[in-house]
Amino acid sequence: MIATKNISFAYGNENQFQFPDIVCNASESLLITGNSGVGKTTLLHLLGGLLRPISGEINLDNVAIQTLSDKKLDAFRGKNIGIVLQQNHFVEALSVLENVMLASWLATGKKDKAKAKSLLEHLHLEKHWDKLPSQLSVGQQQRVSIARALINNPKVLLADEPTSSLDDANTLKVANLLENLAKEYDTALIIVTHDSRLKERFSNQISLL
Amino acid sequence: MxxxxxxxxxxxxxxxxxxxxxxxxxxxxxxxxxxxxxxxxxxxxSSNADNIDLVLGAQGSPLQLVLSSVYQVDAPTGNIEYDSAQVWMRHPFVQSAIPLAFGDNYLGFKIVGTTPEYLSKFNSKIESGRLFSGNFEVVIGSELAKKINLKVGDKFNGTHGDAKEGEQHEEYKYEVVGIASRTGKVIDNLILSNIESVWAMHSEHEQHEGGIQEPKEITAVILQLRNKMAIMTWPRIIGQNTNMQAVSPAIEINRLFTLFGxxxxxxxxxxxxxxxxxxxxxxxxxxxxxxxxxxxxxxxxxxxxxxxxxxxxxxxxxxxxxxxxxxxxxxxxxxxxxxxxxxxxxxxxxxxxxxxxxxxxxxxxxxxxxxxxxxxxxxxxxxxxxxxxxxxxxxx
Structure with missing residues (x-):
């Protein structure tokens, strides 16, 4: 589970953000919505340990992540936080399967090939294991990203605008997929989006102003 | 990973x-x-110049003398009289003196008239056959034996000079009597005979011309000295008093390396x-x-x-x-x-x-x-x- 208390962040002196408190328990879903410029991505980066808040607390599984050293935070993020980015980035030189295994190795030091395979199978990607990520369609790439985010059984799955480039039918599919996976893997799911289609889909919502 | x-x-x-x-x-x-x-x-x-303190030869370029007599790569500076060379070869300071006489080649490979000491100087032994003893008997280097495929008992005509296109000596045939062992030095690519063969091969011409019997000549002498002071003094003494020169290969080769360097x-x-x-x-x-x-x-x-x-x-x-x-x-x-x-x-x-x-x-x-x-x-x-x-x- 993940919970925040009074977190704020500032880029320089002018761009200050004060965020509402957030709580999301394992296998629950939370939608964070808001228009451009209200700090959605900043909040996601704070939750993901990519940025540190100026003040406030972020508790993830009873660890106050803002107190961790840089190195510990890197390791902690790898093990406990899965992130699906708006754009799907991969290590270009590695195959789909290797990209997923790399995430497992970076976090745990072990290449869990069996698990990577079963995850990809689960997401109907078994035919594309040995392809390079660039050879896949955008939808397939996104599913690889999701598999990669889940490989280490993270406590929290963060998704940044996962549906911004999809049509209505696929938006619903991805939303269902993410929610089902969160339940299946007992993960807290937080989606950050401005997509109004998702607002109707999720009941648990926080709107940034 | x-x-x-x-x-x-x-x-x-x-x-x-x-x-x-x-x-x-x-x-x-x-x-x-x-x-x-x-x-x-x-x-x-260096290995080819091991144990060679001085080279005695005709006046000219010292480097050329060393290259021709020790490394067999350049043309000789000329000939010297055997008798005047003997004066120095028999000197008490001398530990060993090996005369060299160049005259002919076979397919471009030098035939060198010398003494059996030349072989022992470069730690070469007879691998098959025997040493040369009589005139026109030759021992050939191991590399050369492989290259031109000569065996003990084979006979061949020499060619005058150091180019294979020269005039052939038809009068006498050289006979291979031995093959030397491999040393990794220049000797592996030489044909060795006694000095008298070189003289006999060439005196023939002179007698035809009917002139006076010329004094016997050799090309160079490889010297190893007992008295190390003489290595320093002989080049000057010989240069001043005779029409020959004595050169230290070590010094000449050092000069060559500096140039190459x-x-x-x-x-x-x-x-x-x-x-x-x-x-x-x-x-x-x-x-x-x-x-x-x-x-x-x-x-x-x-x-x-x-x-x-x-x-x-x-x-x-x-x-x-x-x-x-x-x-x-x-x-x-x-x-x-x-x-x-x-x-x-x-x-x-x-x-x-x-x-x-x-x-x-x-x-x-x-x-x-x-x-x-x-x-x-x-x-x-x-x-x-x-x-x-x-x-x-x-x-x-």
Whole structure:
């Protein structure tokens, strides 16, 4: 589970953000919505340990992540936080399967090939294991990203605008997929989006102003 | 895994990689070639001049005298009278004196009139057959026996002079009576007979002309002295008092090396110049890729990679290129030496061994190569290390 208390962040002196408190328990879903410029991505980066808040607390599984050293935070993020980015980035030189295994190795030091395979199978990607990520369609790439985010059984799955480039039918599919996976893997799911289609889909919502 | 990733990454851009490796390999090849060449060249020259204190011969260029009589590569400076040479050969200071008389060749290989001592001087033994004793009996060097396929009992006509296109001696045939063992020195490529054969072959002409019997001549004498002071004093004494000269091969060869040295140094600088360029090429390749790969790096950090792992990744990619370049370079360098060796074997009777490894110098070269790799990767690696992942991802 993940919970925040009074977190704020500032880029320089002018761009200050004060965020509402957030709580999301394992296998629950939370939608964070808001228009451009209200700090959605900043909040996601704070939750993901990519940025540190100026003040406030972020508790993830009873660890106050803002107190961790840089190195510990890197390791902690790898093990406990899965992130699906708006754009799907991969290590270009590695195959789909290797990209997923790399995430497992970076976090745990072990290449869990069996698990990577079963995850990809689960997401109907078994035919594309040995392809390079660039050879896949955008939808397939996104599913690889999701598999990669889940490989280490993270406590929290963060998704940044996962549906911004999809049509209505696929938006619903991805939303269902993410929610089902969160339940299946007992993960807290937080989606950050401005997509109004998702607002109707999720009941648990926080709107940034 | 980081190593595997680095390895995959360098092959993901094969042309960049090929260029960097090619440049590095060329500079390593040149330097390896120079290292081997210099060492083996000096070794060869020194081993052939071992235990030769002075060379006595006709006046002229001292270097030419040494090259012709010790290394059998240049034309002789001329002939000296056997009688006047004997004065010095029998001198009490002399430990051993081996006369040499050049006159003929067979297919371009020198036939040298000398004494059996010449063989023992270069630690050569008779491998099959026996030593020459009578006139026109010859012992041939081991390399030569292989090259022109002569066996004990074979007979051949000599050719006058040192070029194979010269006039053939039809009157007498040389007979192979022995084959010498392999020494790795110039003797392996020579045909040896006694001195009298050379005289007999050539006095024939003079008697036809009906002139006065000319004094017997030889080409040079290889001297080893008992009295080491004489090595210093004899060149001056002989030069001033006779029409001959005495030359120390050690001094002449040193002079030759100094001359060569300038050429070798120039090549070496050129090679290091190429290495510098390859360093720059690695730097540019890594630096350009850095822009394309910033999301990849951010992604790795996202998945738990530390800053240090990214630094190490970039560094490793550069080091892999360098190791590849070094690997191919040493092989190409040795291949070049092998080619050079076959050419020089033909022209100068000098062979080089491409399989020798000179650990300290080649090891130093490896360190220099890796150092180039580290230097060219430092800036890109530090940039990867310092990257702000949040900013990078927010803009992507």
């Amino acid at each position: 980081i190593a595997k990733l680095a390895w995959r990454n360098i092959w993901f851009k094969p042309l960049n990689t090929a260029l960097s490796v090619l440049l590095l390999a060329s500079s390593v090849a040149i330097i390896t070639l120079l290292i081997l060449l210099q060492k083996q060249f000096e070794e060869q020259f 300038i050429g070798l140094k120039t090549l070496e600088y050129l090679a290091y110049g190429i290495m510098l360029i390859s360093g720059i090429s690695i730097f540019i390749a890594l630096y350009n890729r850095l822009k394309e790969r910033k999301y990849e790096f951010a992604l790795l950090r996202l998945q738990g990679a530390s800053r240090f792992q990214l630094l190490w990744l970039v560094l490793l990619e550069s080091l892999f290129l360098c190791v590849l370049g070094y690997f191919f370079g040493t092989i190409i360098g040795r291949f070049a030496l092998q080619l050079l060796s076959s050419a020089s074997e033909e022209d100068f009777k000098l062979g080089f061994n491409p399989f020798e490894i000179i650990w300290n110098k080649e090891g130093a070269l490896l360190i220099v190569t890796l150092f180039v790799g580290i230097i060219s990767a430092i800036l890109p690696a530090v940039k990867a290390y310092k990257m702000n992942i949040s900013k990078t991802l927010a803009n992507g």
